[in-house]
Amino acid sequence: MVEMTEMTNWAVDLIGVRKRYRGGVDALRGVNIQVGQGEIFGLLGPNGAGKTTLVKIMMTVIRPSNALGTILGRPIGNSRKLARIGYLPESHRFPPYLTGAQLLNYYAALARVPRKLRKSRSGDLLERMGMSKWANTTISKYSKGMMQRLGLAQALMNDPDLIVLDEPTDGVDPMGRRDIRELLLDLKKQGKTVLINSHLLGELEMVCDRVSILVDGLVARQGTLKELTEQSKEYRIVVDGDLAPLDAQVKSIGGRVMTGAVMLRGHDSEKVNAVIDLLRQNGHLIESVEKRRFSLEDVFVKAMASAATAPNSAAQGQTSRAGSKVNR
Amino acid sequence: MMQVWAIIVDSFREAKAKKLFWVLLGISTLVAAAMSCIGFDENGFSFFFGAIKVPHPLFQAGTDAAASFIGAIVSNFLVGTYIGWVGIVICLVGTAGMFPSLIETGAVDVVVSKPLPRSLLFLARYIGSLAFVLVQATYFVLVTLLVLRWQTNRWLWGYLWAIPLLVLSFSYIYCVCVLAAVWTRRTLASLVYGLLFWVAVFGMASLEKFVGADMRSNSEDAVLKFSERGSVGKVSHAIHQISPKPGDIPIILGRQINALDSKDFVMAITAGDAELVSAGDLSNIEVEQRIADSISPFQSIGSSLAFELVILLSACIIFSRRDF
Numbered sequence: 001m002v003e004m005t006e007m008t009n010w011a012v013d014l015i016g017v018r019k020r021y022r023g024g025v026d027a028l029r030g031v032n033i034q035v036g037q038g039e040i041f042g043l044l045g046p047n048g049a050g051k052t053t054l055v056k057i058m059m060t061v062i063r064p065s066n067a068l069g070t071i072l073g074r075p076i077g078n079s080r081k082l083a084r085i086g087y088l089p090e091s092h093r094f095p096p097y098l099t100g101a102q103l104l105n106y107y108a109a110l111a112r113v114p115r116k117l118r119k120s121r122s123g124d125l126l127e128r129m130g131m132s133k134w135a136n137t138t139i140s141k142y143s144k145g146m147m148q149r150l151g152l153a154q155a156l157m158n159d160p161d162l163i164v165l166d167e168p169t170d171g172v173d174p175m176g177r178r179d180i181r182e183l184l185l186d187l188k189k190q191g192k193t194v195l196i197n198s199h200l201l202g203e204l205e206m207v208c209d210r211v212s213i214l215v216d217g218l219v220a221r222q223g224t225l226k227e228l229t230e231q232s233k234e235y236r237i238v239v240d241g242d243l244a245p246l247d248a249q250v251k252s253i254g255g256r257v258m259t260g261a262v263m264l265r266g267h268d269s270e271k272v273n274a275v276i277d278l279l280r281q282n283g284h285l286i287e288s289v290e291k292r293r294f295s296l297e298d299v300f301v302k303a304m305a306s307a308a309t310a311p312n313s314a315a316q317g318q319t320s321r322a323g324s325k326v327n328r
Numbered sequence: 329m330m331q332v333w334a335i336i337v338d339s340f341r342e343a344k345a346k347k348l349f350w351v352l353l354g355i356s357t358l359v360a361a362a363m364s365c366i367g368f369d370e371n372g373f374s375f376f377f378g379a380i381k382v383p384h385p386l387f388q389a390g391t392d393a394a395a396s397f398i399g400a401i402v403s404n405f406l407v408g409t410y411i412g413w414v415g416i417v418i419c420l421v422g423t424a425g426m427f428p429s430l431i432e433t434g435a436v437d438v439v440v441s442k443p444l445p446r447s448l449l450f451l452a453r454y455i456g457s458l459a460f461v462l463v464q465a466t467y468f469v470l471v472t473l474l475v476l477r478w479q480t481n482r483w484l485w486g487y488l489w490a491i492p493l494l495v496l497s498f499s500y501i502y503c504v505c506v507l508a509a510v511w512t513r514r515t516l517a518s519l520v521y522g523l524l525f526w527v528a529v530f531g532m533a534s535l536e537k538f539v540g541a542d543m544r545s546n547s548e549d550a551v552l553k554f555s556e557r558g559s560v561g562k563v564s565h566a567i568h569q570i571s572p573k574p575g576d577i578p579i580i581l582g583r584q585i586n587a588l589d590s591k592d593f594v595m596a597i598t599a600g601d602a603e604l605v606s607a608g609d610l611s612n613i614e615v616e617q618r619i620a621d622s623i624s625p626f627q628s629i630g631s632s633l634a635f636e637l638v639i640l641l642s643a644c645i646i647f648s649r650r651d652f
Contacts, residue, residue, distance in 0.1 A: 059440075083442075106334055
């Protein structure tokens with residue numbers, strides 16, 4: 001796992017990305033996002049959070065209202081760097097009249113891949129995606145899962161340093177999803193940076209080093225999975241009897257009294273022992289002590305809930321870091 | 329260049345994937361076949377490869393009258409009707425969807441994320457769309473050229489000008505389709521706006537002919553001077569000057585055919601049009617002829633291309649600045 005402190009170079013380092021559509025709708029309200037080189041980064045968020053808008057801004061499909069920072073060390077839209085990025089958009093529609101091999105060749109030509117490399121790479125990638133026998137079949141005959149595999153292959157045709165995948169497992173069966181996960185981990189081994197936008201938290205949890213949770217156009221949480229889930233660790237001490245009289249004392253230790261249980265944030269064992277001592281001194285029988293570590297889904301739900309109660313508190317501080325203006 | 333070529337090839341593949349592409353090739357073949365079934369012998373002319381023989385003292389094999397007969401078919405039907413109208417409408421239908429399919433949600437994302445300026449992508453797609461027409465025009469002209477050679481025993485090399493002129497004439501209208509396409513992202517809107525624009529252009533050209541023609545026999549000018557016109561004539565003149573002139577293309581083509589042939593093969597091209605306007609009115613025919621003769625290919629094509637350039641630039645700016 002790549003630690004924040006180890007990062008010296010960001011593959012993606014965007015600051016204050018804003019997008020206001022006509023009519024005054026704010027899709028992004030100042031997003032700061034950093035993706036380390038060689039890591040798999042997950043972009044999470046509910047529908048309408050601005051994930052796809054952010055990805056599209058990175059890929060120059062949408063013009064930002066404001067954006068500083070860099071992608072692969074150059075401003076957004078830098079032509080040389082775009083040639084080093086692979087992109088699979090959400091709900092893509094590939095030209096139905098092309099065959100799989102023609103499609104790979106076409107998009108690779110647009111990414112300036114020399115003709116000789118195009119032919120060998122398309123064969124290799126189709127083989128890897130299990131699509132070799134469909135290479136010369138027109139795309140109109142492909143299933144959704146096959147289209148998605150082909151989409152992944154086209155994203156890799158230029159041997160990119162950064163791969164941006166928007167819902168890559170959409171429409172893919174469980175076996176295919178496993179294959180995609182293995183592919184992502186393999187890409188990571190090769191030193192590639194992968195940014196995935198997905199709703200499937202369980203799948204992201206299996207492959208991502210770091211994640212960012214977007215809510216209402218702002219980054220609500222960002223960090224390594226360990227950091228995010230660490231914040232959400234807690235002990236649950238199940239006890240018999242009425243705990244209300246002990247409320248103030250439990251609070252002084254850092255816990256909170258629930259019905260039939262005491263909850264303690266974090267994994268501070270000294271505090272747990274202090275609570276247990278308190279409970280036993282007051283004649284309560286300890287039934288169980290559960291150490292809980294939240295899943296990514298729990299973190300996501302909590303981020304959503306806290307953003308709903310205080311929408312602007314999710315905003316990252318607007319750093320004044322130097323950056324390059326958008327090159328569009 | 330690799331990227332531009334890839335887009336042009338892709339555009340052509342898209343065109344080729346449409347049934348209309350093959351339908352139009354089929355129609356062209358049928359037209360050429362229909363033309364070829366007219367034949368001449370020493371007694372007169374025949375239809376359906378000699379199945380129906382019509383004895384005639386003038387229209388016989390090798391006579392100038394027979395050549396003129398074929399020339400009238402070339403000018404009035406091939407150039408005036410098929411190339412000038414029918415072919416362009418079919419090509420518009422075939423290509424109206426080219427830009428909407430490029431900028432369709434889900435399709436445009438991958439293409440615009442590539443290291444290629446959007447302006448270049450736009451230009452390449454435009455050229456690729458014109459390739460549809462170029463292929464169709466080339467096939468039709470070459471096939472009918474062979475038929476004409478067989479019928480008249482001479483090569484009408486000037487007829488080859490029909491290929492670039494048809495593409496040019498098409499592009500005058502197609503640029504409006506492209507503007508509508510990048511604005512609305514809809515194929516139907518692109519086609520409807522293109523066709524409406526075409527009708528408007530021909531309407532304006534007819535109005536200009538109607539209010540601007542100089543009928544005075546002692547005048548050497550084909551059209552009235554600006555100062556001699558009424559307010560409607562002035563407005564009509566101004567609009568006609570800046571708008572594209574696809575109606576001039578058949579006349580320019582007729583001249584090119586004649587210029588490379590020993591005789592005025594396409595002699596009926598303007599007179600034929602005039603007869604439709606006012607049959608038997610000689611002075612009107614003369615006026616029509618004078619207007620046709622006064623058309624300067626450089627001015628006509630130059631002003632039309634200037635208009636096309638402005639429209640394409642507008643479309644390109646919209647395309648380049650648009651969020652997809």
